[in-house]
Amino acid sequence: MAFFSELAQHLEVLRDALGGDVEAEQLPLALDRLSDDGVVAALEAATGLVRAGEKVRIAASGAAAARSTREAGHTGLAQKRGHRNPASLIQEITGATRAEAAKHVRLGESLRTLAGIDPGRDAMTDASDPAVPPYEGAGAGVGVGPGPRAGVGAGGEPEPWHAPLGRALLAGAIGSAQHDAILRGLGEPPEPDPVATSGEDDGLDAVARAREAWREAWMLAAEQLIAEARERTVEELGRAARTIRDQLDPAGAQRRFDQRFEGRAFRLWRDADGVRRGSIVFDDLGGAWAQTIWDSALRPRRGGPRFVDSEEKARAEELVADPRTNDQLAYDLFLDLLCAGALADAATVFGARQAGVRIVVPADAIVQERSGAPAVALVEDDQTVLPAWLAAQHMCHTATRHVTVDGGGNPLDLGREARLYRPKQKIALAIRDGGCRWRGCDRPASYCEAHHIDEWVRDEGRTDIDRGILLCRFHHMELHHGGWRITREGLGDFVLHPPPGRGDPLVLVPRLALRLAVFDIEPPPRRFRLAG
Known part of the structure; x- marks a missing residue:
């Protein structure tokens, strides 16, 4: 759809939802009078308008950055307006934070690459010179003119790996925050080391083939993450992108692990008022331990699974009723751990369940x-x-x-036929689901309960792995009390059915990072050693 037609469509929906033109100060009242469906329609239309406007802001940020290079000196676009860099100019114009302005520049530069604009082109001179025609390939894959075929950029050069992200952003399939989460999470593909292929007859061609294999792997990962975007929060999307990057590039994952391990630090100091303060920079495993300890101790306060055992339930209720804040509880837990060390009593320190990294x-x-x-x-x-x-x-x-799974991640050889899911079965569910499977929920597996999709009593449901699914406590209760239901045909997709009149059924897509751990994207050939 053409850009201004898209704007007009969103405006029309919003105008209809509000019942015509309204004064700005009357907006809260006008929206308060709408039905639930009307509020959602207005919110969706307004989001479409924001995303459409954001496309212009991002593309304009890229253009501003191209005209504000260091080489341009004081004649640069930003510099002429009294700014050191384009991000500062954009921050002043938009009122965004410095991080947001930098993100707009980053995304704008990515879109320029997608459009086939040469990074070395003198944008200021070309823009002011009517003799210079529009840059060839400027509409590639963006809905502005035909452009080159998919996968190939201007001049027949391969598209950058992040081209699908730019197209998805301009098409409205993802927003700028999702684009940035995937772009930063995946990072740049590794560069093959020419030394590793120097002994081969076609050494240079071998390096080129390896580089192309990495580009295609990153492009495929980007495409799959775009498809995943509707199912995940921005934070979880960024985590998935980083995980997939490390799965594709295990050698790079080792280097990044080593860097974070070398960066680990713990510091104590006193502030100006004499209050002792501290800061910790975790390595990966240490951070996982700290997170799981904190989660285990505070889970009853933060929406964790309900307890069946009477003693666990009683301890959880005591923790919920505790007058201390979560931060105070976490602090006291930290001191208890320092004092008790590895011999900490689970009931005293952890409340309901001892922590552990799985x-x-x-x-x-x-x-x-x-x-x-x-x-x-x-x-x-x-x-x-x-x-x-x-x-x-x-x-x-x-x-x-040991858990055996099929090509879709379904566990094959764990327990059956019990009223409640056993610990071994919950391990299998956690490996398959990775957390709450409800669309848009990022609760981890340790915060989830196992739901029987076939009711135990009414439907004579079995406590089998293939008939169970992980849901966080909130969504588990929402399903039982809100009229929702989940179905599954054989080992096919889990399908979430909303109450009548609430929309169409939704496929609950498994987490991409876990799917890739079992099958799907393969890393490029391992015979190419990566540059250090």
Whole structure:
């Protein structure tokens, strides 16, 4: 759809929802008079308008950045207006934060690359010179003229790997925050090391083929994350992008792990009033431990699963009734752990359930790790990537569970026929689902309850893995009390059915990062050593 036609369509929907033109100061009252469906329609139309306007702001930010380079000196667009850089200019005009302005510049530059605009082009001179025609390929894949074929940029050069992101942004399929989360999460593909192929007859061609394989893998990952965007929050989308990047590039994952490990730090100081303060920079495993300890201790206060055991339930109720704030409880927990050390009593320190980090290690990762090849494993709750050697090290002194899954991630060989899901079954559900499967929910597996999609009593439902699904406490209660239901045909997709009149059924898509741990995108050929 043409840009101004899109704007007009959103404006018409919004005008109809509000019943015509209204004064700005009357907007709260006009919206308050709408039905629930009217409020949602107005919100959707307003979001469409914001996204449409944001496209212009992002593209204009890219153009401003191209005209404000250091080489332009004081004649640059931003510099002539008294700003050191384009982000400062954009911040003044838009009233955005510095981080938001920098994001607009980053995305604008990405769109210019997609449009086939040469980064070295003198944008100021060309823009003011009527003799210079529009840049060839400027509409590539963006709905502005035909442009080159998909996958190929201006001049027959391959498109950048992030081209699908730019097209999805301009088409309104994703917003700028989603675009930025995927772009930053995936980062740039690794660069093959020419030294690794110097002994081959076609060494240069081999490097080019490896570079193309990485570009295609990153482009495919971007496309799959775009499809995932409707199902996930922006924060979870960014985590998924980082996890997929590390799965595709385990050697790079090891380097990033090492950098974060080297950056670990703990500092204590006194402020001007004499109050002792502290700060911690975690490495990956240390951060996972701290998070799971905090979650385990505060889960009853933060919407964790309900307890069935009477003693656990009583301790959870005591914690909910505790007059301390969550921050105060976390502080007291931290001191209790320092004092009690590894012998901390679970009932005293952790409240209802002792903490522990559960790591998912694909079978082939163990094989690769033993052969000396780079491989990765995932933390169950948030899919943080860890080196497989670290998981193997922890397997030496912790319990392990073997879970066999099919090509769709469905567990095949765990327990059946009990009223409640057993701990081993919940492990399998956590590996398959990764957390609450409700669309847009990012609650981790440790905060979820196992739901029987076939009711135990009414439908003679079985407590089988393939008939269960993880839902957080809120969505589990919403399903039972709000008229929703979940169905599944065989080992197909789980489908969420809303109450009558609330829309169409929704497929509950499994998390992409976990799907890729089992099957799907393969890393580029491992024979190419990555540059350090």
